[in-house]
Amino acid sequence: MDAPSPGEPGALDPAEEPTRSGIASRTRAWRGFGPVEPIVFLASFSLVLQGPLTTQYLWHRLGAEVGYNGTSRGGGCNHTSDPKQQEVETLTSHWSLYSNLSGFFVGLFSATLLGPWSDSVGRRPLLVLASTGLLLQVIVNIIVVSLDLHVGYLVLGRVLCAFLGDYNSLLASGFASVADVSTTSTRTLRMAVMEACLGISGMLAGILGGHWIKAQGYQNPFWLALATLITATLYAAFVYRESVLDPQRAPLFTLRHYRSVFQLFAAPAPGKSRKHLALYLLALFLVLTVHYGTWDIIVLYELSWPLCWGSNLIGYGSAAQHLSYLVSLAQVWLFQLCLRDSWMAEVSLAFNVVGLLVFSVAKTTALMFIGALFSCIACVSGIAMMSATGVFNSLYPATLNFMKGFPFLLGAFILLIPAILIGLLEKSDPRPEYQKSFH
Template sequence: MDAPSPGEPGARAAQAPGEPAESGSASRPRVWRGWGPVELVVFLANFSLALQRPLTTQYLWHRLGAEVGYNGTSRGGGCNHTEDPKQQEVETLTSHWSLYIDLSGFFVGLFSATLLGPWSDRVGRRPLLVLASSGLLLQVIVSILVVNLELHVGYLALGRLLSALLGDYNALLGTSFASVADVSTASSRTLRMAMLEACLGISGMLASIAGGHWIKAQGYINPFWLALAILITTTLYAAFVFRESVPQPQKASLFTLQHYRLVYRLFAAPAPGKSRKNLALYLLALFLVLTIHFGTWDIAVVYELSWPLCWGSDLIGYGSAAQHLSYLVGLVQLWVFQLCLKDSWVAEISLAFNIVGMVVFSVARTTALMFTGYGILSFSLVVTPVIRAKLSKLVNKTEQGALFSCIACVSGIAMLSATGIFNSLYPATLNFMKGFPFLLGAFVLLIPAIVIGVLEISDPRSEYQETLY
């Protein structure tokens, strides 16, 4: 069910002259509802992030390599086709600095996401989208200053911290999913969320291919300028074009413990059909899937830059594009499989592809085998929209912002865990099995597969909101 349009009675925030005022109408300011879909916010923000993520890792690799005197770090790619001790030192430094940068914004991100998500249930989704995109904008400005002025790489952590203060990418993504939940029915929600994730895939593919060739041709600074321009566009679109999905936004204080209580009530307050056990177990499954997803993406670029693959920035761009292809393939996969299978079993198939892809990565020593792994993994990302949709159906419409802020926190914890585990494990296992972290990821993914299967078999009922929405 779509949200009321600006001309419909349900969208009015104030009465016409001469009519009696509604109870509480003084707390509802007039708002510009807009007409643009939230998908474009996600597309633009993720394009910028997908452009920056491998860009930052490669910049760290080449900058730190130059500092230690490693001669296999030319911008055109390649490395010494041998086990060079200095290469291992660069791999270790790059992994550790990636960890430090992510840690710098982690705790602040948890605080801000939990605060801002329930706030958006009252004031609308637009304010949070504007705040989060502004934070990402500040982060890319700091990155430009570091690259342009050759500042210490530690300043990249400052940019991450500024972004986390304003909600970070997890808050932007969580608010976008909450907006989709606001305007979708229970029966269409899984597909709508898969469509939103497909925007991640399309934007990621375009950014990765363009970024890989661009770095090789012109270096690092120009791609960062493009990321800046895109985030400025994202912020303006969220502020003036995005269609507000909360029917009647109200004034609400931002800094209040009430927002944290709303998150607590998701698990403590009884509701028809809502199960604390199901909420907790689906969040556990999502946490494990995202941990492996973020962790393997974190080390993939370093894995590809180093011996024996020795990829250049163009091949890294194609590899990153192949990673993002899984979002688009997942949408088609979900649409086809929903014709004959329940969502949970579609998620199980997705996890099976993910496990096999991780195993292929763990033994990949050639470009052909690495891209074979990417091909298998292109069928692996249906599981995340399925879990998000199932969680969304376990709470009512007035709790969507609180739920997705909780999911944003889980995503943040998963990102921290992934960075800490994989960026520490990867250099520690270089001497006996370089691809061991991927093999560990395949084993861990068996746990969410078991959790989702058990929940579906033990409680196959349709979610209770099917009759309420």
Template sequence: MDAPSRGERAAEAPKEPAGSGVRGWRGWGPVELVLFFANFSLALQRPLTTQYLWHRLSADVGYNGTSRGGGCNDTADPKQEEVQTLTSHWSLYIDLSSFFVGLFSATLLGPWSDQVGRRPLLVLASSGLVLQVIVYILVVSLELHVGYLVLGRVLCAFLGDYNALLGTGFASVADVSTSRSRTLRMAMLEACLGISGMLASIAGGHWIKAQGYINPFWLSLAMLIATTLYSAFVFRESVPHPKKAYLFTLHHYRLVYQLFAAPSPGKSRKHLALYLLALFLVLTIHYGTWDIAVLYELSWPLCWGSDLIGYGSAAQHLSYLVGLVQLWALQLFLKDSWVAEVSLTFNIAGLVVFSLAKTTALMFTGYGILSFSLVITPVIRAKLSKLVNKTEQGALFSSIACVSGISMLLATGIFNSLYPATLNFMKGFPFLLGAFVLLIPAILIGVLEIFDPRPEYQQTLH
């Protein structure tokens, strides 16, 4: 038989989609490392920023009852209450500043990544986080007004912020996982967040106590530069055929709209809406209670120093790792929805303990209970992911990023306003309120499971 000609060989070769613009280098590294590096940096920054605000505003007010080494007045001090209020309000301003910009960018960038691939968005979002830390370093080293922290948040939000990075990570996992393995894969990704956060929190607490604020910020910057370089050159692209697409176009927003409006086999708008509502409420309580936890620990009667705050933050992040083991064990005999219900029960119990905590031992008891509480988020994300097509994962997780942004806005506004307002009659009231609110997603998930016990919706989608 004659050898095929060059033209015949070209005709027989598999064709890439027209105009695909497929990149030659697809990488080999998993997305989990992107989130590990980025979350290490963010976990280092969050308590660091709150403590720096407390330190700077204490100096402005003339209050010196709490230092990096810990220890504060044995009774409530009017100046301490003023510092708590100012710190809480500045945390609110910083988070508010990035909300509307982040809402615009998240819905634009997610659908864009469905077409061009996950790598460009990972690079863009991690670059924004780099800019934010650079601004923070300038504020701390030059002792600029704390209002400049707002500028860092706005720059970061314009390029996608951490929510875009997180959403892209989960979309990448959805790209390469099966319907059966998706919940556990997402829990594994959250476990990476937990391990990195735990390590950063322990290291940061001792480091602040020994050397102050500036050096931990430098480490945070180094980790984010590593995140950006890893995303650009090592990350394994999960979109099979990335193609060129315009970024600034209304088409991306239409894709998000069609996600909820256009009918699709197996997709239920009711399920999408109700699971998003459940996720919104859970994230609002998580963000809100975590936001005021450092203030709660810094002030009387706990009077924690930076080392104990670091251990507390590490205990928060331990929840991700414990959740992975918990999910693997409970999935052996429970459906995902009932695993989520168990998780919510621990969450409610832990917040009730927080609301009553006046000693270090009781506070860490609350952290211990809450370590079993974070299975709920990977379960809901996986259920949402199974309701849409593979080509809609970026649009879905950009919607989840918007829900996360709205929940963060409301959490910051509600809890940072409620906390100073309730100091006089019950300091732990915001935690107790959070416990009651979590009853709503518990009811929603139970009702969805009982009255619509269909198998996974994906037999026609995957």
């Protein structure tokens, strides 16, 4: 791409050129040619591969430490009255809590800086940083599994990943890149295609990971996750086409990024736009809290009595849950001509509620898969992850004695709140002039 001549739109004053950062200059010189979807696909594949893998590894390691004999990769467990099983469930849930909370507190600082920063310097730097963070986390996991180090070192990998933006920043940057290059008429469908990429990658990772763990153990699947993230990082650095047309130099460590978040809600806006934005964010927060919370504990639920799933069934269960991304794409394609986005969200939430209700009472494999088919999965959020891990990982061991499925039942009732919010917001739309200015 030829640089604009002086006086043309986008041309820079020569005196301003030295103020550009090295990253922004390289981004402008090499814009790349590839879309962002492969980065999101590869990162999601790695993340879904590692999620059940890490939980099962914790279950196996902690079970061996307390002398529980139901930790075989092939499945099999004791009756729920076995106190050692409940101890393993509690320990595994707590270590998941420690890992995710530590990642949240670091990520809350880094993501707030990196998000607004990418609006100026471009999406590529954040995609590279977040991919590198995920890569470092896998390296730590491989070292822990290979050397049988204390499981507390897994928290270190989580912190390193969060410091560089975590998966949340990568996914947000991916969706922002799609928004940069799409129009108002194509944006919903483009976002649905992105979600379909998440679904396909999750299904492949779930099935492959489940069978691989059963056949060869925990170490080799982590190596595949490592290779996948190396590919994603190289693609982001050298192939991805930058979607920000004119990247500018911007300092990273500045309070301006925090002020920009505050001004989003404090700046004057037409009509009820600020109130609507806050309520939509509340709805998103609740949806993601339930999503992250149930995702944390569902593998524990499947490993223990009465399901006693092995690695292969856990993989199939993960794949079935990610099938909902493809269902979401079909839903958008079928309904976008006759339903508005908010009503499509209501349909998705209804399926979510039904799925979680089924999970809460599931005692057989068939019911678990039926619940997975009703689940519709949304995108990610750091604050929702903190609430999810804090509530659900603490609630799960506390309710083992009277109802193991209680967290899923609670999640189903929580999802009624965003369903009501979205319905009410649809009835009281912002003024038309706000919609025009937003688009």
